[in-house]
Amino acid sequence: MSSVLAVAVLTQVAGQGPAAADDGGRVSGSASDAPQDPVEKALLQAEESGEPVEVLAERTETSQVFANPSGTLTQDTYALPQWVRQDGALREIDTTLAKNADGTLSPKATEVDVRFSGGGDGPLVSVRRDGRGLHWTWPGELPTPRVENDAVTYHDVLPDVDLRLRAGSAGFGQILVVKSAEAAANPALETIKFGLEGDGLEVEADEHGNLTAVNPAGQEIFTAPTPLMWDSSSSADGAMARGTQGPESPPADEFTPPHGAREATMGVALDGQHLSLIPDREILLGEDTQYPVYLDPSVSGSRYAWAIAYKKTPGTSYYNGNGWRNSDGSVGTKDARVGYEDVTNGLARSYFRMNTKNLWSTDKVVSKSTFRIKNTWSYSCTAKPVQLWRTAAIGSSTSWNNRPTRREMLDSVTAAKGWSGSCPAGNLAFDVTKGAKDAAASQWNTITFELAAANESDVLGWKRFEA
Template sequence: MTTETSTTVANPNGTLSTTDYAKPVRTRRGTAWADLDTTLRRAADGTVAPAVTSSGLTVSGGGSGPLATITTADGKKLAVTAPFALPVPSLAGDTATYADVLPDVDLQLTALPDGGWRDVIVVRTAAAAANPKLKSLHFPVKTTGLSVATDAAGNVSLKDAAGKVRLQAPTPFQWDSTPAPARKAAQASPQGRSGGDADEASSAKGPGSGAKVGKIGIRADSSGFDLTPDPATFGKGTGPWFIDPTISADSASAMSAQVQEYNPGTKYADSVSNLGVGYCGYSDCTGYGRERAYYRISINSAIYNTPTGAPAAPTVYDSTFYASVTGASSPSTSTPLGLYWTGAISSNTTWSNQPCNGSGTFGGCTKVGSSVPITGTGPIAFNVTSQMQQAAANHSPDWTVGIAPDDENNKLYRKHLANNPHITTNYDLTPSIWYPRTSPTPGFASTNQHNDCQTPGGGYAWYNPGWVGANQSMGLPPRRWTRVGLVMQPA
């Protein structure tokens, strides 16, 4: 009953609880499950790798070889080499830092749970930003079983022979470290794409609340990725400056996606750690407009499948959707957030290609219950009992939802949400007793045959009573089924 995205536990009162996540939280290692752990470790061959990721990831331990290589479970592979030779990195948790790849330029690589990575080039001084080697950056690539393409919006996709997207990279961005202007206490501005509290400074994690953010030009084909920082903003303003491409793996069962009105063609499927919702009206945005967060959550079939021998399907008692608000544009403003039942999302979901594209709040999609207010950051929960009961009745394999504030045009309502919310469903299975049969089995001396189901009387042959020999202990044991899924044979 355990999967990459789901866990089932037995409760003290005898019921069961299944928790389904929007992203994988574990993966198979041999015959056992292992929790995902992106902590980087050095291998005996000098390379670096995270402890446990969904797809295999190998990171450079220094030298001129690939910066990072991702290998899927079925052998598809992408290797990306940096534009410069790499020193031996320092490691801190999930991040490897290659110091001074150019004068006053570092490269930071962060492992992602799906086996992808973010590599951020940190340019510490204006003199370093003027280095001609940063005007255009060529990342050579080598693929196995994948083709590389980019679209007009700068999204990179890697597809298998069947045309299915297996890996992707959203439009890359750059930002500076311009501090936020002084504001009144009641005002605040949000963290950038990575989320965070108001007034946070720029870092490799994302732009600060006052940062100037711009798109990076990109071209991608089978030979590599070519990134061209925007000369109108790169090296201007306040340093350090950050250049941020990301590679992520596509999940067949679960997904998160952010869409942005001001970047209508950019694809953010499974590539943003904290998803923006509400109106982005601050300088750290790459434009002004609305943002929405979508989540596709797999539903463990244990909540609706009838186990062998059980008299009925499970009964869903209650279900709750849990999310985490990680950033707030105005931490002191109470913000009502709504949950919406949407259509399907995919790796191609954008603002221009989203399931909720009508008029009204969240594009006219159906709202689930009432809005839930939250001030600042922290956990938030929605009652989704009736929706999961319906999903169980329909044997739905997944459920896709979206989150947005009630007023999508109020910049004080802008929030950031973690990319892995979950649904916990409590349910039960009715124990049953059936198939009582006489033991020892009655038999017929005339034919030397036995039949365990004989009823005296009547004109049919099967109504003729069988006999049990004298001086034997007799019983009427039934078969039994319990919620732990065991069918007990007659003793």
Template sequence: MRSETSEVFANPDGTFTQETNAAPVRAQLDDGSWAPIDTTLRADSDGTIRAAATATRVSFSGGGDRQLVTVAKDGKSLDITWPSTLPKPELAGSSATYPDVLEGVDLKVTAVSTGFRQVLIVKDASAAANPDLEHLEMSVTGHGVHLQPGLDGGVAAVDDNGTKVFESPSGQMWDSTGDATSSDSDASVRKNTRRTAMAASGSALASTPASDGGSEDPSHGPTGGDKTADVDVTLAAGKLTLAPDLGLLRGKDTAFPVYIDPPVKGVVHNDWTALSSDGDHFWEWDGDKGTGYCANYAGYLCSSTPYTQRLYYEYPLTSLYGKKVLDVTFEAYQTWTFTCDRHSYDLSLVDKGISSSTRWSSRPTAIDLMGDQLVSHGRGSLCSPSQPADWVRFSDNVSGETNENLTTTVAAHVDGEKPQITFSLTPHDETSTGAWARFRDDAKLSVTYISKPAVPTPVGVQQGNAGSVCNASSEPFATSSTKPKMYATVQSADGANAQLRGQFEVWKADGSAKVWSADSPSSEWVADNAKRDAASSTALAAQTDYRMHARTQAYYKTDRGTTGTLTSAWSSWCYFRIDTERPPAPVISSSKYKPADTDPAAGGVGESGTFTFTPADEDEPSP
């Protein structure tokens, strides 16, 4: 089973593993095949610009018309139209830039795995004074969806069942204050030059100044020192209206360019966000983000205005209902660290979920440590030995660290049928910039499980050579065999991968005593839907009423060598009677054909008559 974010594997030991990435990692193509996410833009023969492979299909205008973008998912789509004719865009990787859509304002659209991001780049104060920026209207047309205000602000596109298909959360805008050069010391650097610090072996830092390790493109989002504000996104009469914060747009201390970013995305079942103490928030960001304390370290800058940032990942659990969770791991790909020294990073369960409206002031609180890892990845050959980017794996160290309980925590959430689970990823030390690190958006939760076995069906007592019957207590099935077979067909959602057996019990009908029990097979295991049977090795007492039931037992063995069994609920009772007495000959009567020893002959060959059979009063004893 496979989706944009999730994949299920059958393991040789009979278990299954479900791997769920927070962000989409694959997209389904037109021919039904799957391909890795590829947001590279290419122009079609008709001039339309399309992303190669994204979970939500994205196409942009090639210029010369007003239809800016179409997003499509599951047969439903949204068309967004710009107020005026668009110029031919300049393509660069995943982005298309339409120059001067307003005087001094460029429009940059970027394909991401879940949809697209659009950023208005206001180049200077003169451009910011344009009254068209105060309320920028775009037409939105839905196909198979209708638009409504989002619960967290912004706009949602829902289908006829009320299911959200696309969303445009409340936008965000920021200026370039963080790009300004600091003059505090010779070690000060431009915040967003994004140059990587040279590092020798151990903890030594070379003389090249450092940043937070992120993208060099300031249109990707605000960083430390940038002034930020929310952008109101409203909907009325098919018009999507953006209302930037004019205090920031036209402030006397505003540093240009100013970036205005209202994203539009297809809805995925997983969520992720980055929250900063300086007010920045990055809902379902694309690529990687930093976590920790971003400030000054040993004279090298992460940010000229210190802030703390935390990463949060949320995963749905409904697909695991009815499963026995055996083992859980969490992996996040570390792309960059501030130094070559290893630092400890904590994966923690938090007390509530996240949404596009979650901010630092309403952030979840860590309530239980799931695990920690001491690592340093991403600086490559700048460290000795080299430290390439790599996955950081959190998994319970049962023998060495008994406080690590990722598996039991996820299992408890599944057993309690909680809809999702949310984690935070942070450095253990949030006071030192040396621990600042960046992780990708596609963090992966892997859950190994087996399905809990189902009640066997059908269940019954042998009837004839191979049939079975299950009667109620009011009409117990009568059998003359003192060793009748009991039948049950074992059941599991794991199909051929399941390892099952039937378990049988026979009791006195009044429940006063269990007569016998058996497993079938006794020392092996069978797959789903296998018919099993069992019989008592000693004869059951004759002329006695009994009842039987059965259940399915499942065996599992994890990749760590842990073994165990699970059992279903018992089936309903089937009642039967061991009746070995031979019934007497019935009494036969007829109004026309009477016994010859008492009545004269009557009727004749070929002449019909009516006969009544009446049971005798008592059984005859068995010979």
């Protein structure tokens, strides 16, 4: 599960007077009455079983409510959706691709309607949200793709160049894989021109190449970070100097950035119904370039938000992890990051926007609130402090150069998890009671948290988290 804001509340049960707690913290009331309210039923079941019981009627795309044996309720709020509503019911997010009647391919249950081409000369990919859509077209006929779980590969869209798409919960990642120097010398890669058509949307680009698609009311519907490219260079050292027995580097999975890769941003040009990407020639054709070379544009349409601010690419937005480049060539990540990592010379902070609107209810009193997040990787087993701050809001333009203002530090936790069996991955819990109480009292719709290493020049403070 992703990052969780757990709020313990005292509640006034329907049909009773103001909530009152006995010595065990239970809300007073007659257990012999046959409760009809879902909360009452769950509280009674929890009291009888001695275990928390979920109030299923209170579940939303991003939250769950549990009745506790003590008579209190705990609300878990997630930074990103865990479920999506389909045909009137909530389903777990499932990005596995399935074939549509028209031959296109779509993920089974996601926030945004995504359709990948089944081959031919139609749109390469279409995304739709709130009745408005974007459609990308490859400049040429597409081969029938190879489908693997949530991804498709179109082989040899240019000689020795593959095109890959991967579905996410709120959009898609896209990469061009240039597999040789001969392929990189193809004049078609000097400028890569996609057809781009907006259905009720206007697409704009800022000076850094971050794209936004807005509706006539000016609301952002889709975003795309600065497109990046990188080669397959790697660094063989870095982890060996840590002096702690364990793996030499983070696990080589789709959420791990490449160590030692040469990288650059790509130029972006919008011209009518065309989007052009201009690769960096030094990375594409340089003497030291290691192939394959990966070229990455990607798109997100999530209503919910977390973000990475990364000093190495200070103008690039990694909103909802979108656009982050990984060691296996895939794009997009669900891993938040904090601290300084000397192998890649990267410094990161991570942000989480949590929904607090349903804390306004007058029959709820916040008694305790905890922000809980899984620490999946640390630089070593040496415990180092991580700070949690309340900040101003984040948005699709959040980057290292556009970080939200810090308001107050709420907690600090000193720990290290995930480096080896001596300190396995596990949750860190931050006390954010003051922030939750302020959100309820001031009727804030959301609250935003920042995770940051206490010492941002100490490599032992580098950590990765499940967002």
